[in-house]
Amino acid sequence: MPPSARPRLVLFDIDGTLVMSGRIGSRAVKRAFHEVFGVEDATTGVLFDGKTDPGILRELLELxxxxxxxxxDTRAAFFQRYLEVLADERACAETGHVHPGIHELLAAxxxxxxxxxxxxxxxxxxxxxxxxxxxxxxxRFPFGAFGDDAETRDELVPIALTRAHDFRRIRFAPADTYVIGDSLRDIQCARAGGAVAVAVATGGTPIAELAARRPDALFPDLSDTARVLxxxxVG
Ligand SMILES: [Mg+2]
Structure with a gap:
């Protein structure tokens, strides 16, 4: 089969890649952590980029x-409250957007x-x-690998491959799997899973830092649909 005809799996990160949530996630973590564990401003100075939610909780508890x-039990209590606060933060969020080119790329x-x-x-x-x-x-996303599935992002590619098989009945090769993300941990996770790393500088990591990790492709944003494809x- 020529390379262009092989089934391809394209996996998107969310924060900084598809959307900017206007910090509703970090505010929800901060509020829920205060309510459940009694520590105010627990997230100050903690970077969330590319970490899993359960990994962030463990880091905050240790910090x-x-x-x-x-x-x-405490993990369940925290995430129950986190989801309630996140929905509340979403309802009153005034900032946040979909990144340029995302709708066009997904349609293509x-x-x-x-x-x-x-x-x-x-x-x-x-x-x-x-x-x-x-x-x-x-x-638009019928399946995925999530923070519930593994505390370490590096474990998520094989899980996504299993979910993709459940959904499409296709066994995607890791080499035909593309991980699109905005952080150094997205690149690392693609490498760990044998997938192709596609980095985009629409999140918190400067493009030069992404370039230094030598992803397979790197874009300032995903608005040039033809080049991303x-x-x-594809195409
Ligand atoms: Mg991200």
């Missing part, structure tokens, strides 16, 4: 000397029979739904 409180990929699109994100699934439904993007081996 504030509460590592001994990490267990299934959906028109390709050989391409399957999914999510690969550190957000827990319900958090991803809340963030993407705000921009009518959730329904070419990098994805």
């Amino acid at each position: 504030h000397g509460l590592g001994h409180r990490h267990c299934d 990929l959906e028109a390709c029979e050989d391409v399957t699109v999914g999510l690969l994100t550190g957000n827990i699934r319900e958090g991803a739904r809340i963030k993407l439904e705000r921009f009518s993007l959730w329904a 070419e990098a994805l081996g």
